[in-house]
Amino acid sequence: MEERRVRSVPEHRPWRAGRRGERGPAHRLSNRLQGPAGRGRGHERRGAHVGRAHRPPQRGAGGARGLPPPPAVRARHRGTARRPSHHPRRQRRLLRQRLDAVERVHGPGYAGWRGAADGPAQAPAPQALRAHSTMWLRTTLKAIVTVGTVFGLFLGYLAWRLHLAEQAFLARPTVPGRMLAISVETGLSKSSRYWYVKPRYAYEVDGRSYLGETLSNVSQREFLSVHSQPSAELTAYLARYPVGATVKVHYAPGAPERSVLEVSTGDARVFMWVAGALGLSAVLSACGLLFLFVRSRRLADGLDL
Numbered sequence: 001m002e003e004r005r006v007r008s009v010p011e012h013r014p015w016r017a018g019r020r021g022e023r024g025p026a027h028r029l030s031n032r033l034q035g036p037a038g039r040g041r042g043h044e045r046r047g048a049h050v051g052r053a054h055r056p057p058q059r060g061a062g063g064a065r066g067l068p069p070p071p072a073v074r075a076r077h078r079g080t081a082r083r084p085s086h087h088p089r090r091q092r093r094l095l096r097q098r099l100d101a102v103e104r105v106h107g108p109g110y111a112g113w114r115g116a117a118d119g120p121a122q123a124p125a126p127q128a129l130r131a132h133s134t135m136w137l138r139t140t141l142k143a144i145v146t147v148g149t150v151f152g153l154f155l156g157y158l159a160w161r162l163h164l165a166e167q168a169f170l171a172r173p174t175v176p177g178r179m180l181a182i183s184v185e186t187g188l189s190k191s192s193r194y195w196y197v198k199p200r201y202a203y204e205v206d207g208r209s210y211l212g213e214t215l216s217n218v219s220q221r222e223f224l225s226v227h228s229q230p231s232a233e234l235t236a237y238l239a240r241y242p243v244g245a246t247v248k249v250h251y252a253p254g255a256p257e258r259s260v261l262e263v264s265t266g267d268a269r270v271f272m273w274v275a276g277a278l279g280l281s282a283v284l285s286a287c288g289l290l291f292l293f294v295r296s297r298r299l300a301d302g303l304d305l
Contacts, residue, residue: 105156131218138292143283148282152275169217169250169263177203177212177249179241184230187221195230195236203249205256212249215260 181200186193197215204210214235222231241247241261251259 015066027261141289144285148278152278155275162268166265172250180243212259218264
């Protein structure tokens with residue numbers, strides 16, 4: 001009875017036989033695991049899982065089916081990953097996804113998963129961890145590129161239109177006129193009231209007399225919700241254009257009744273500076289994205305999986 005029990009050890013307990021260095025069904029593993037992907041602490045678990053799948057049924061001395069592994073071995077094998085794919089691109093993609101998920105929980109540079117059952121054989125280099133920890137930077141740069149491109153083009157187009165309008169006003173012919181009256185009054189828009197300067201001047205074009213009431217090509221308004229009284233900038237127009245003074249009037253050649261006293265040229269320059277700043281930020285962000293993309297590709301190609 002003693003001798004029969006000793007002979008049945010390799011037959012009934014193949015995992016014991018594998019630990020003692022004997023050849024048994026537990027070592028009938030696939031050749032695909034005999035590479036870099038099958039090394040490390042997780043190699044024994046994956047190897048036991050695949051070996052259990054390929055293990056033929058064992059029979060004891062009495063013809064009965066072999067005993068199942070003990071609970072400790074089953075608990076160790078429970079939850080092991082399937083046989084990993086050995087395609088290089090798939091392995092790099094799975095590693096990047098795993099690193100992103102781990103770093104979102106533990107922070108960048110975390111390497112506590114080294115040798116896990118479902119992880120790679122070895123932890124990647126610190127350069128790879130730094131490459132995967134720049135996800136927030138890539139997202140920020142993409143947002144800057146999108147916003148800078150859209151708003152930069154829009155503001156650039158608006159600045160171009162304003163510049164053309166200013167040049168058209170500056171190119172209008174001028175005639176001398178006489179100031180009849182000027183005052184600061186309140187106006188009403190759809191939802192608010194505002195202060196504005198209302199001039200009244202007379203001028204002649206080709207022997208015909210005209211009356212004008214437009215101060216500038218840009219609206220000079222101050223809302224009452226902000227200014228309870230007209231500011232010094234508006235009241236300064238009263239001293240600049242006194243009643244009875246001679247003024248220079250810009251009028252449209254095709255419509256002499258349309259005229260202004262002043263031509264403002266500052267708005268187009270402001271929009272141009274803002275559009276240029278947005279465009280420059282978009283270009284710099286695009287260069288940063290290109291640099292991060294090339295760097296991540298090189299790091300991914302250099303991973304030893």
